[in-house]
Amino acid sequence: MNETTPRDIPAEVRAEIESDPLVGIIAEDGRYFGPYHDEATDTVYDGLGRPVDVEAMVARTRRHIREGLQRYEERYRIPSSEFYQRWQQDGLQDSLENSDDFYLWAQMYRDARWMTDEDSL
Numbered sequence: 001m002n003e004t005t006p007r008d009i010p011a012e013v014r015a016e017i018e019s020d021p022l023v024g025i026i027a028e029d030g031r032y033f034g035p036y037h038d039e040a041t042d043t044v045y046d047g048l049g050r051p052v053d054v055e056a057m058v059a060r061t062r063r064h065i066r067e068g069l070q071r072y073e074e075r076y077r078i079p080s081s082e083f084y085q086r087w088q089q090d091g092l093q094d095s096l097e098n099s100d101d102f103y104l105w106a107q108m109y110r111d112a113r114w115m116t117d118e119d120s121l
Contacts, residue, residue, distance in 0.1 A: 003006060009048060022057065047066035058115075065112045072105045084109045 024034025033047030044052045069080045
């Protein structure tokens with residue numbers, strides 16, 4: 001268990017961990033505050049020493065990815081699976097127009113496939 005008491009944790013580190021419990025932060029004084037796994041209890045703790053609900057975080061991440069894919073599909077009027085196929089085959093990554101969106105969309109699609117371990121969403 002983390003031996004750091006809450007008052008020892010710098011405010012900027014606390015704020016960052018509050019926004020993302022699985023982030024690892026190095027404070028200005030060089031101390032590391034990050035998640036860790038207690039094998040004895042099979043519990044994941046955040047950098048503040050609090051248990052993390054990993055299942056809820058995974059569900060939230062999946063929802064975020066699903067909503068992001070839907071936004072891109074609506075904006076460009078093409079299913080993500082079709083976009084990704086064209087991205088790989090047609091070299092859409094060379095397109096300057098919308099390139100930021102396309103890179104993010106492709107990464108989000110890869111993440112979704114990795115998280116679901118399925119070929120179709």
